[in-house]
Amino acid sequence: QVTLKESGPGILQPSQTLSLTCTFSGFSLSTYGMGVGWIRQPSGKGLEWLANIWWDDDKYYNPSLKNRLTISKDTSNNQAFLKITNVDTADTATYYCARIEAWEYYFDYWGQGVMVTVSS
Amino acid sequence: DVVLTQSPATLSVTPGERISLSCRASESVDTYLHWYQQKPNESPRLLIKYASQSISGIPSRFSGSGSGTDFTLSINGVELEDLSIYYCQQGNSLPYTFGAGTKLELK
Numbered sequence: 001q002v003t004l005k006e007s008g009p010g011i012l013q014p015s016q017t018l019s020l021t022c023t024f025s026g027f028s029l030s031t032y033g034m035g036v037g038w039i040r041q042p043s044g045k046g047l048e049w050l051a052n053i054w055w056d057d058d059k060y061y062n063p064s065l066k067n068r069l070t071i072s073k074d075t076s077n078n079q080a081f082l083k084i085t086n087v088d089t090a091d092t093a094t095y096y097c098a099r100i101e102a103w104e105y106y107f108d109y110w111g112q113g114v115m116v117t118v119s120s
Numbered sequence: 121d122v123v124l125t126q127s128p129a130t131l132s133v134t135p136g137e138r139i140s141l142s143c144r145a146s147e148s149v150d151t152y153l154h155w156y157q158q159k160p161n162e163s164p165r166l167l168i169k170y171a172s173q174s175i176s177g178i179p180s181r182f183s184g185s186g187s188g189t190d191f192t193l194s195i196n197g198v199e200l201e202d203l204s205i206y207y208c209q210q211g212n213s214l215p216y217t218f219g220a221g222t223k224l225e226l227k
Contacts, residue, residue: 037216047156049215105152110164
């Protein structure tokens with residue numbers, strides 16, 4: 001059974017760095033073809049893809065935020081991470097991590113999401 | 121970036137009716153077009169992959185069609201539990217993009 005769960009700080013101030021953790025089970029990021037993506041959703045709005053990380057440590061970022069994003073993984077602990085630097089109120093959103101398989105290009109399992117508020 | 125335009129933004133439905141939701145891409149995405157359902161306060165759930173391929177555990181009343189730039193999600197006999205927001209997503213090129221969604225509401 002595949003499950004994912006996000007965790008984060010809840011609230012942070014503008015200009016700070018947002019650090020998110022995705023803890024998953026039922027698959028491994030050391031397995032050929034496996035990947036984890038991050039997607040966010042401002043309240044009442046649509047979905048925005050942020051980044052993917054793959055089993056071979058390949059990484060892809062949304063160019064609209066690329067300079068601010070860093071995705072990484074800890075294979076031994078079944079975790080993936082996302083950092084967003086220099087946050088502002090526009091980064092207030094629910095952040096999801098989701099599983100993606102190489103050459104499939106869709107997200108088949110999603111976490112419950114973690115709400116992040118940027119406020120002074 | 122590929123822009124996905126979903127229509128209508130909101131659709132008022134009566135239980136039992138057959139409905140169709142549209143997703144149009146700004147350029148061809150072949151069949152790399154996927155559909156998700158998001159119920160209030162829940163995470164998105166994959167409904168249809170590659171435009172028309174079914175997903176295990178998803179009711180058979182959901183179906184998809186299309187290729188290139190025009191895609192349709194159909195629900196054959198809407199049920200109350202289907203009142204949600206539906207998103208399309210393209211995986212043909214990076215960055216992956218989503219449509220703005222179509223909200224199904226009760227008429």
